[in-house]
Amino acid sequence: MQLVKYKQNPRIKQLIKESLSSVHPITNEILLKNQDILDDFLLSYKKCDLSSECQQVTKGHQIDITFQNNQFYLQNSFCVHQQQQDKVNKIINNYLYADFDVKDFLLIAKDYYFNELANTSFKLLTDSEKHERSNLLKDALENVKKNKTKGVYLYGSPGIGKTYVFKVLANTFSAKGKKVAFCTLRSVIDKVRRSFKSSGVKAAEITNNLKQVDVLFLDDIGGETLSPWSRDDFLFEILNYRMENKKVTFFTSNFSIDQLEENFKITKKNNAHNQEDHAIEQIKINRIISRIQALADEKKVDWDIKRNAC
Incomplete structure (x- = not known):
């Protein structure tokens, strides 16, 4: 018995x-x-x-x-x-910077795959989208595992799920022990500016975190109007450091890289008053664009609009 x-x-x-x-x-x-x-x-x-x-x-x-x-x-x-709480804490604690509440979005690639991408009853995504998202995550994770340093510049229409997929990817890197930062350029620049007038987190600390973090995600680049300081000092310093030190960097945007370059020109056209000024502006823009191209491979996605869904 x-x-x-x-x-x-x-x-x-x-x-x-x-x-x-x-x-x-x-x-x-x-x-x-x-x-x-x-x-x-x-x-x-x-x-x-x-x-x-x-x-x-x-x-x-x-x-x-x-x-x-x-x-x-x-x-x-x-x-x-x-064990589950330890996994959650690991994801949260490995974020050096995030402009979303990580504890409210803890989805990692494995769960995303089984719950949505490989789930035939999940109908918010077409089969081709599921396949493309799955391959995007798989390739990015394998590349970092193999110590490849190029990220992805993911662009397409607003509201199709680019940020959602990259949040899943960021969480997955964090769960695997990588230090991660995830931010829109607009929000982090606003935070840096506010830090000049506060006694809290300093601008240098934010900048250094974005420069040195294992994996950086810059979300919605091109969706903001950049001042000369934001573009030529803050953004360039971060991208140049990451390029020189082979740090993995991912971008999302509504613009292709060529369109982003034109967007920078439009943003800055009022600061260039003569031919020489225009030439200098173009050099500054080229510096940013060349860093982005060195850091990430460009990929266009034509997914269906599904704002706030996935």
Whole structure:
């Protein structure tokens, strides 16, 4: 009767199965020899499930059992709730800068794939979009894993999900231990300007984080009107540092890189009053564009508009 209880326990059952391919398989004889410790384990064992509250006496911690050299051993371990919380904390803590609330968007590539991209009942995306998004994430993750330093300049119409996909990618890098920053240029420039008048986070700290972070995401580049300082000092300093130090950088935009160059010209045309001024402006614009091209491969996406969905 006792043997049946042992073998019905999911954790002991797992150990028995794993032992079958080892030099010390768990036999009935071994189970009976370890009755005391197995009984202690059954008495303390509580299985946690993420769909319900933590069942452990000491929240987040559970009694586990291992098997080695014909002997069972009890040990303390984290339950699935604590393991999940540790994963969440890792994602949040690896962001050096984010202009969205990370704790409210924790989706990583693996879950995105199974919940949406590989889910035939998920109809908000066409099959071709699912395939393209899946390949985009897969290629980006593999490139960084292989120590390739070029990111992606992803452009297309507003509201088609570019930011959503790159937030998933940013979370995934963070979950894998990379230090990450995710920001729109407009918001980070506003924060830097405010820092000049406050005693809080300093402009130099923000700038250094964006320069040195493992993976930087600049969202919606070209969606802002840049002052000479914003473009030629702040943005150029960050992009130039990342190019010279081979730091992985991703961009989203509503403009192709050629259109972005024209956008910079339109933004700045009032500052150039003669031919010489225009020539200087063009040099400054070219410096920015060349850094973007060095940092990222351009990719256009023609997804359907789905603002606030995915």
